[in-house]
Amino acid sequence: METTANNAEITDGTEGRRQIPPSVYTRYSDLLSRVNNFSIIESTLREGEQFANAFFDTNKKIEIAKALDEFGVEYIELTSPAASEQSRQDCEVISKLGLKAKILTHIRCHMDDAKIAVETGVDGVDVVIGTSSYLREFSHGKDMAYIAKKATEVINFVKSKGIEVRFSSEDSFRSDLVDLLSLYREVDKLGVNRVGIADTVGCANPRQVYDLVRTLRGVVSCDIECHFHNDTGCAIANAYAALEAGATHIDTSILGIGERNGITPIGGLIARMYTADKDYIKSKYKLHMLRDLENLVADSVDVQVPFNNYITGYCAFTHKAGIHAKAILNNPSTYEILKPEDFGMTRYVNIGHRLTGWNAVKNRVEQLGLSLTDDQVKIITAKIKELGDIRPQKMEDVDNLLRDYHSAIVSGDESQVKNVLSVVPVIPS
Numbered sequence: 001m002e003t004t005a006n007n008a009e010i011t012d013g014t015e016g017r018r019q020i021p022p023s024v025y026t027r028y029s030d031l032l033s034r035v036n037n038f039s040i041i042e043s044t045l046r047e048g049e050q051f052a053n054a055f056f057d058t059n060k061k062i063e064i065a066k067a068l069d070e071f072g073v074e075y076i077e078l079t080s081p082a083a084s085e086q087s088r089q090d091c092e093v094i095s096k097l098g099l100k101a102k103i104l105t106h107i108r109c110h111m112d113d114a115k116i117a118v119e120t121g122v123d124g125v126d127v128v129i130g131t132s133s134y135l136r137e138f139s140h141g142k143d144m145a146y147i148a149k150k151a152t153e154v155i156n157f158v159k160s161k162g163i164e165v166r167f168s169s170e171d172s173f174r175s176d177l178v179d180l181l182s183l184y185r186e187v188d189k190l191g192v193n194r195v196g197i198a199d200t201v202g203c204a205n206p207r208q209v210y211d212l213v214r215t216l217r218g219v220v221s222c223d224i225e226c227h228f229h230n231d232t233g234c235a236i237a238n239a240y241a242a243l244e245a246g247a248t249h250i251d252t253s254i255l256g257i258g259e260r261n262g263i264t265p266i267g268g269l270i271a272r273m274y275t276a277d278k279d280y281i282k283s284k285y286k287l288h289m290l291r292d293l294e295n296l297v298a299d300s301v302d303v304q305v306p307f308n309n310y311i312t313g314y315c316a317f318t319h320k321a322g323i324h325a326k327a328i329l330n331n332p333s334t335y336e337i338l339k340p341e342d343f344g345m346t347r348y349v350n351i352g353h354r355l356t357g358w359n360a361v362k363n364r365v366e367q368l369g370l371s372l373t374d375d376q377v378k379i380i381t382a383k384i385k386e387l388g389d390i391r392p393q394k395m396e397d398v399d400n401l402l403r404d405y406h407s408a409i410v411s412g413d414e415s416q417v418k419n420v421l422s423v424v425p426v427i428p429s
């Protein structure tokens with residue numbers, strides 16, 4: 001059974017649908033929730049550049065920006081033009097590409113940075129400054145009064161250029177709540193497009209995120225962007241909790257690359273949001289492009305796509321255990337919440353091992369165009385298990401065994417059947 005958040009129905013994975021009582025879906029139908037109405041601020045070319053291995057030359061940045069644009073992200077965030085001369089020129093070049101996605105650059109809360117940023121032709125500027133006592137004491141050394149004053153100056157300046165401006169507090173979850181809300185209220189009054197919450201050290205959990213975003217939603221009228229680091233594995237869940245609480249924009253990067261172990265990965269966020277509202281996600285993003293996007297970035301930063309990556313990991317749609325395989329073959333929704341075909345991926349049922357079952361083997365027998373009775377399939381399944389007790393079997397070897405067994409049965413020669421079944425497992429030395 002599968003629950004869809006937007007229409008509050010339960011589907012059985014086939015055509016049949018029935019209504020469920022309102023009490024079950026009250027949380028999802030919360031009017032402030034933006035689970036099915038949000039934008040991605042894709043930061044592979046900003047946060048992602050902070051990943052240990054990352055170096056994107058101009059051509060690579062252009063290639064990544066175009067691919068992200070085609071995929072359908074709403075915003076692309078670029079490294080600060082204050083970082084280096086090439087970074088500044090890259091902001092200019094990418095702003096001139098004429099992409100559908102809006103181009104943002106990310107700067108410190110400082111007039112020098114703001115002046116350079118607005119000259120690059122970007123559609124908007126993301127301004128950030130640390131508000132936790134750690135960062136106020138050990139990073140920039142400024143107090144809240146200074147931050148509010150400088151933020152006002154920078155925001156008014158960016159706004160005067162007629163482009164978008166977002167103001168974000170770095171390390172929001174270790175900042176004083178009253179300080180934070182007062183600051184956000186002030187910048188909201190100045191007319192920022194968005195305020196941002198950042199879990200810079202990855203310390204927040206979904207419940208804390210929900211509470212902070214929901215509180216902030218009651219304080220500001222502008223959009224709310226959220227940025228989650230993944231140090232403790234909560235980056236996707238936190239993004240989801242933020243959207244449930246009314247956040248409107250989520251920062252992502254391809255494969256989650258970023259400072260330390262990175263931020264919310266775009267693929268993982270897509271998997272989560274597809275599960276909440278498949279039609280919405282399919283209408284917004286070209287999901288078949290996800291694998292190519294990830295491979296492009298993996299190659300550029302010299303890493304492998306993880307084996308268990310969301311959606312595109314090599315085993316993301318591989319089914320192994322007999323109980324799973326039987327049900328999957330009857331109806332994929334039994335053990336799959338994501339449809340591989342929606343992402344250009346393929347389902348695979350692995351039978352060459354001791355956890356297999358006769359239903360999965362029967363399916364393979366049929367795929368090979370062989371004809372065996374259920375009892376015969378059970379006998380050959382026992383043989384596969386015997387071989388699988390020694391080591392996993394390659395699909396090719398299992399297929400050969402099935403063909404040999406089938407030929408022996410068809411020949412009607414009992415000794416041939418015995419021969420096939422007495423194949424001795426080779427014990428690895």
Ligand SMILES: CC(=O)SCCNC(=O)CCNC(=O)[C@H](O)C(C)(C)COP(=O)(O)OP(=O)(O)OC[C@H]1O[C@@H](n2cnc3c(N)ncnc32)[C@H](O)[C@@H]1OP(=O)(O)O
Nearest residue numbers: 080082083084108109110128129130139140141170200259
């Ligand atoms: C959490 C995040 O990921 S935020 C984004 C991080 N991104 C970057 O750092 C972009 C790449 N950075 C750079 O190229 C450089 O750090 C620069 C160009 C921004 C600054 O370089 P430098 O002037 O050499 O300073 P340095 O990096 O040593 O220190 C940072 C300076 O910014 C100040 N600062 C730090 N954060 C902020 C902020 N949010 N707003 C304003 N000032 C800040 C610090 O106090 C320090 O100032 P100081 O020169 O008076 O000591």
Ligand SMILES: O=C(O)CCC(=O)C(=O)O
Nearest residue numbers: 128168170196198200227
């Ligand atoms: O600008 C932001 O909101 C986030 C900055 C950042 O990368 C972080 O705080 O981790």
Ligand SMILES: [Zn+2]
Nearest residue numbers: 047200227259
């Ligand atoms: Zn970050």
